[in-house]
Amino acid sequence: MKLPWLLSPLALGLGAMAQSFVSPPTNVEVVLSEKFPGAKISYKQVHNLCETTEGVKSFSGYVSLPRDFIPDATNWDEDTSGNFFFWYFEARNDPENAPTSIYLGGGPGYTSFDGSSVFPCFVNPDSNSTTLNEHSWNNHVNMLYIEQPLGTGFSYTKIENGTYDTVTGEFTPVVDEEALPELNITNIKATLQTAGIGETMNTTKTAARTLWRFAQVWFNEFPERATKNDELAIWAVSYGGLYAPVFSSYFIDQNKMIQKGDAPVANSTILNLVTVGLLNAMVDIRSMALGFPDFALNNTYDLPTYSKEVAEMVFGNITAPDVGCLALVDKCRAAAMQVCFGAVTIYDEVSPYHHFDITLNKYASYPTEYETALFNQPWVQQELGVPLNYTRGNNEVEAAFLGRTGDMVRYGLEYIEHLLENGVNIAMVNGDRDFRCNWFSGERASLNISFSEAKHFAAAGYQPIITDASHEGGFVREYGNLSFSRVFQAGHSVGGYQPETVSAIFERAMFRSDVATGKIELTKTPDYASKGNASVRDVKNKLPELIENICYVLSPGDTCTPEQVKALQEGTAETEDWVVVKPAGTKGERVLEGDGDKNSSKGSNQEGSQTTSGGVRLTDSLTFAFLLVAMMVVV
Incomplete structure (x- = not known):
């Protein structure tokens, strides 16, 4: 059914899904920490949402850390706690013996639930149901998705009611609900994080110290964690290319202190970190910078951007x-x-093209952002046990990291080097249609890592990534503990484009087989090197057909043309399932040099x-x- 906003300005969207503000969650299990005073875990078993494989369990909830347990929270009010949202999916196969991987979104301040296919399900176009993902990462690995830093997604310190501008992402608190400003489809009711989080959570190192404490509480005291396998991995996307190496290095350093009997926190235990994965990642601006103009002119789609x-x-x-x-x-x-x-x-x-996929016009988005409405459905909020609305990104966290502290240029390849020298396996994965974290830059970074096997890694050739008898998913260079993969026909959310290939890379990295074939056990062949050409920039891609942008009501700034945004703001847009169908979207056109x-x-x-x-x-x-x-x- 199509509805013009002019007739029913709150017929769809956040305001319609919750005519009142978000209701407090019910039927929540609470575990008070015995090892870390003041910390607690509150959670629910999730039923009939996302992971529907018979016998496979998932749990969502919060790890709440008191102010005094967070080193950088001394300016908080005494009664304030940091509440980290998590969603834990048991492995579909042999969860009792499966390793565990943490998955982190980018941003900074961006959700870990972005609809890409590293998740156990896809969100359907109705934004109210899901379809099982056969290539989910929890096929053989227990997956722990975390919203961080605080203020990201469902994670929060303090929340309040107000109005949310879906175009700008600005949240305006209100004290009196009766005094709400005029609401419309782009200015809607919401319960969100209180302003001020950026004063505390504004660097990757701050986030590392806090997430390590989350991990101590969760891995020591979450009662539903049943695996006997203590191996841990951290995989992250985009800005997570800074998070994962810095966090993992911090974990390694704390492990060493604990081994020496000098535990940084009483009752803390060693976290056996063995693998770090970086998906279309920003890892080091120094080594990556020159890749941007190079890729703009010389990408393998022969499309000057x-x-x-x-x-x-x-x-x-x-x-x-x-x-x-x-x-x-x-x-x-x-x-x-x-x-x-x-x-x-x-x-x-x-550029007329999208920064996350050079083959799309700048208003198109892939994967489509259907999860934004799903996670704001009242029944889903109750199922997950969350007290606030879901947003894909937090403007304040972003501004604090990038503007206040210049966080992006503080860290570099030295953290990856530290991990490699400590025996951690590193998998770098880049889709070859992304500009923002393009594979030219990723390749440059991989070749600039200074570690003991750097010369052997550089000498290894690019070998095809085989995922079945007939399909090559890309190329990989691999030696020792380091691999760098170029994935064909994939943009920024690389797993959303090529779920089978990326799932294969993930599992091969997690279980230490070669990325190219998955048939060579690397623990038995430590000198394994991939074989092939030194460069694969001459392997060109076919340009896919342009697709029309899908203007999503809850993310108009990212997905809609200016005409569609204007229609939403004026109340004249027609919609169906949170998608604007009139004014129509655009495919755009390819503009090549000299046209x-x-x-x-x-x-x-x-x-x-x-x-x-x-x-x-x-x-x-x-x-x-x-x-x-x-x-x-x-x-």
Whole structure:
């Protein structure tokens, strides 16, 4: 059924799914920590949602940490606690003997439940039901999905009622419900995290200290964890390329202190971390930076995503003596953050293509964001035991990490090096359609890791990744504890595009077989090296057909054209299952170098200044152009 918002402004969306604010959860089990005073675990067994395989259990809930247990929370009110949301899925096969993997979203401040197929289910287009994912990562591994840092997704410190602008992502608290401002489909009722979380949770190291404490409570005292296998992995996507190495290094360092009898926290135990996985990850701006202009012009789809003039500008801002990205990284974090991140996000100002998939127009999104409405259904909120609304990202957390502390340029490959030298297995995985964390940059990072086997790794060739008798999923270079995979025809959410290939890479890394075939036991062949060409940049991809953007009511800023956003704001859009069907979406068109009239912004503007393919005036200050976009999210 199609409904114009003009007739029923709250007929769909968050406000409709909860005419009142979110109700407190019921029937929650509570476990008070015996080892860590003041901490507790509250949880529910989840039924008839997502994981529907007979006999397979899942549990969702919170680990609540008191203020005094969190090193960076001294400015909190005494009664404030940090409440981390988790969703634990037992392995479908032999959960009692399966290892456990943590999965983290990116952002910073971005959910771990983004609808990509590393999850046990897909969210259906009705945004109210799910379909089982046969390639889910919990086929043979117990999976623990965590919303972090605090303020992300369902995780919170304090919550309050208010209104949420779906276009800007801004939350406005209200004291008196009767004094609510006028509501419409883009300004809706919501219960969300109270402002101020960014004052505390604003660096990856802060998050590492806090998540380690979460892990101590959960792995020591969650009563439903039944596995006898103590092996632990951390896999993360995008900005999680900083999270996972820093967190894992912190875990390793705490393990060493515990082994020496100098436990940093009373009753803490060793966490046996053996594998770290990085999906389309931002791992080190120093080594990755030059990959951005290179990929823009020379990607394997033969699709220039911005002009040579812009590429030269970006290259100059990266390499300029004293004031370029590379020069500033070790001098001034704030300035380096602006210039280095600007080298990435200038793309959004000048390219007609999506930064997470260069084969899509900039308004399209894949996988589709159907989970946003699902997780705001009242029945789902009760099933999961959550007291607040779900949002994909938190603007305050993002601004605190990227703007306040310049977090992205604080960390680099030294954390991955530390893990490799301590015997941790590292799997780097990149879809080859992503620009924001592109595989050229990922490859550069992998070859710049300084560890004892670096020369052997660089000498290993790229071998096809075989997932069945007829399908090559990509290429992998592997030696020792390090692998780097290029996955064909995949964007930023690499598992959402190629679930079978990515699931195979995940399981082979987790159980220490070679990524290429899964047939060689690496614990028995420590000198294994993949075989093939030194470079696979000459292996080209076929451009897929353009697809029309799906304008999703709860994520209009990410998925809708300006015309569709305007119609939503004015109440004239027609929708079906939280998707705008009128005004219609667009497929866009491919604009290749030299296409002339196909790109109306090429050539000269009214003032006669030279412009890029996106209309940015190159005669203006390049620094200003970078500053203009420097605060955009990595995700």
